[in-house]
Amino acid sequence: MLLPWSKVRDWFCFACGECCRWFFVSLRPDEAIRISSAYGRDKIEIVHGRPILRRIGDSCVFLYGNLCLLGDEKPIACKLWPIVFTREGGADSYFNGYYIYFDERCPGVKRGRPSDRLYMTIMEAIHLKEGQKIKQNYTTARVGPNLLLPAVASSTLGLTEEMSSLQNLEFPSYSSSRSKIYTRNMKR
Template structure:
């Protein structure tokens, strides 16, 4: 991940390219799932229909974009949760280049093309490995450090809450299933705004 203090210009062109990219996984954390469920008025059974459970093979090297994404145990193995895509790679919530769940869109959609990480030394931002598809880069005004800091804090706080939940889930749930996982996420007070 490029880390930075370099100036970057960005203004979203609302082209929807990031919503159509097959290789871009729209990963979900606990707060994403709760926000979408609320926005659509869905219970856990119906949420299961819009979530993909990406099972990572044991011992496989994780793609760089998934390094900070926790895997939750399911009946098929540890899974990264993501929004379902249509055949061809379009997000299931994209219609006429518009997002049908814009106000409740997941963290990765809010932050693209930026990515963030935090360690004991501080918080770092970089650009997505898929940045070349984004015509918003090099357009508009320079992004201010405080804008990135505020976005990073929101994204990383959501991820921290999910990582804490997943640790407890993986250690404490004796018979994990995808269905129970979604139900537990929807019940967890950490994920309520």
């Protein structure tokens, strides 16, 4: 299911929107505060003490058709998937100080010898992860401009004590899918 980057020829996001339906998206405290403040406290939920993006029906609240309304403001978990950083891994997953895999559940992952574009994609993912970059050129679909809609911020309630306390939370390293919180933004 997790393929070392060295066995991936390329990856393209086709904007199928499936990952926005499959997973509960865990947020970093600063992301929870930012999204809550900008779009409303009702856009996030606290589950087992951790903030996640609210879901409506079978998908993320920010999924519009197959597109993300947050654009460049989406959480780092969303920006990185299906690229997975692990604490340990095989030599075939090592890249510039990281162990990097691709989750083959994403239909855009293609096996083979790494292409030049794949290297660009991985470098961008590292820069996103390290906070050196916000905009995505390779690690998302090129489907148009930021589709941020004011309507999303329909019920901005401002920060609450609960949200302020999120800044002090520490997050464990674990992963799961579908029925649990999927921690795409955390080291495994």
